[in-house]
Amino acid sequence: MSCNDFLEEKPASFYTPDNYYTSYQQAQNAVNGIYASTRDFYSPVGLYEENAMLMLENPTGQAKSDINQSNNNANLRNLNMQTTDLYFRVWWRSSYKGIGAANLAIKNIPLISSAVVTDVQKSQLLGQARFLRAWFYFNLVRIFGDVPLVSDPVSSAVGLQIPRTPVKDIYEQLIVPDLLAAEQSGLPFSDNTGRVAIGAVKSLLAKVYQTMAGFPLQQKDKLPLAKQKAMEVISSGKYTLYQNYDQFRDPANDNRMENIFMAQFASTIAVSPMFAFTLPSFSLISNGQQEIGTLLPDDTFFASYSANDLRKQERQFFYSHAPNFSTGANVQFKNGQHIFKYWDDVAQASGLGSGKCFPVIRLSDIMLLYAEAQNESEGAPDVNSYEYINAIRKRAQLAPLAGLSKEQFRQAVWRERNHELCFENQTWFDMVRTRMVYDTKNDTFVPMLGYAFPRDNTIKFQEKHYLFPIPQDEMNANPKLAPNNPGY
Known part of the structure; x- marks a missing residue:
């Protein structure tokens, strides 16, 4: 690594x-x-x-x-x-x-x-x-x-x-x-060793400006700065979206492609617990890994994905069954869907600890950040905002968006952030800066207070x-x- x-x-x-x-x-x-x-x-x-x-x-x-x-x-x-x-x-x-x-x-x-x-x-x-x-x-x-x-x-x-x-x-x-x-x-603008690079600096600046524009400071003049820094990252050409979700899970792509900044792990030095934490408890689908089952999607959140969203399909972002490691017999998970984002083929087969790095900032995050900041500051989505959100939707095999109002586009971006960046420590920070929450049962966003x-x-x-x-x-x-x- x-x-x-x-x-x-x-x-x-x-x-x-x-x-x-x-x-x-x-x-x-x-x-x-x-x-x-x-x-x-x-x-x-x-x-x-x-x-x-x-x-x-x-x-x-x-x-x-x-x-x-x-x-x-x-x-x-x-x-x-x-x-x-x-x-x-x-x-x-x-x-x-x-x-x-x-x-x-x-x-x-x-x-x-x-x-x-x-x-x-x-x-x-x-x-x-x-x-x-x-x-x-x-x-x-x-x-x-x-x-x-x-x-x-x-x-x-x-x-x-x-x-x-x-x-x-x-x-x-x-x-x-x-x-x-x-x-x-x-x-350097990018660095595949896992060290900080200028792309990470500009990305974090964009996130900082966007957060300052939200609660509690509500400094709306920071929105154009968030948009500008996000565009500098996107237009650099140093980062590219994964073509599929297998590439997201592949440790060979850590600190490359869509990953702008990650917390670093390596199986022989500093083991990531995310694979074990998201394995269904006592399912016997891995080679001696701890199968803890600590984190999995709530039923209504999983149901909030469109039926034809690729991220919802088996062994994309989630999965509901897998073969027993020893016998090959199908194991249907007792609590339904579990998180497949942190699945590690090497760790599952070898029994070694996972060396998969944890994504702190991804290009998809920054593309959606641009779309939100631009729409909020200028009153309607521009061509770039549509391009960025639709690129993420295309990967999920969803139809492109067009002709939305400011409010409709805002909710579309927020929905995409929830579905794309789920279980990456992004959702809570989005909630407290907007003071809005994704009402997964009704597929809309409502005030956080009283929800x-x-x-x-x-x-x-x-x-x-x-x-x-x-x-x-x-x-x-x-x-x-x-x-x-x-x-x-």
Whole structure:
């Protein structure tokens, strides 16, 4: 796998920040260490090898499980989040761990002698570090709202005793400036090793601008900027849509084609749990893999796909049966459809851990982002917006769209985002920035506030659900974080 080399972390036990940054290899290792934190959200955590990415899937109403729920998953699926739930702590601590590593790199790399590390090399390393720091903060503000802004290395626990910074200030003082600086860092436009490239920077800028245009900031003047950055990625020609969904699942296409930025995994170094998590529980269809059945589509969500949508067909995005690995006998899954997106042929046959990287930003996401931003800012879809959404629909063997009003096109884009990007940690962020939810039972979009889940109409969104609670452990360690988010 092309990404293996920089997944390996070098021991640095005998170094301090003051004496470590003396060579290009050390500077590169420092940046590699930042990437390590990007995997934490998609890796097993807790007693039951749960996965923090479930925090962004369970509360959408579009997911269910084969198994009895842990408190972490059950609370999310029932919109009964507790400040002590495990996933909140993982997102908080892993994000700040990555931010801390980025802060060290950003402070110390410029101090290395240019005779040892050239200015070009420094600029590219700093570009990667700034992108990653911005990405961690982008997640934090969308998940928790106001959080502490830490842009310098923290040398002691005392330095962590700081209050929360308003979301607007974090965007304006760090996220956007970091990405604008990374955009000028001299990185290549694309990079199939899994490292950050300019295409990823511009894509994240587009997503940041689009989110700033939505809730809670509602800065509508950011929509043209989102459209512009999305177009710069699309028109570069450096990324192409998969021709079929087999290419989506093929690990050989990680960090290539449609993939703009991914969390890196490799079966011999850092194993992805997504294959095991989405295997039907105790189905015996794999060669000794854990078959956990933690995440599968809710019935009404699966039914919301058109009957002729290729993504709905067997072994495309979903599947309902497979042969027993040992006997070949057909196994019909007890809970209906399961997610096939993360199926790994090599892991299934060998019994080894999956090395499939996790898609954080795909070209289809950016094409739909352009279509939404352009339609919202200009009042009607243009030829490019139709071209991009129809390219994604064509792959799904759906008829092209034409002649839609602004409102009709908006809902068409939102529907396409739900169907194309499902179970990739995109839907929840779309919900909270628009404060709208996909009513899968009626195939329309309605306000998030007061919406009741189709599987249980007693579970309804409240205003407090726009944000997750700050973890109780963090509140205890830093009283300046008080009060917690409203409702918690």
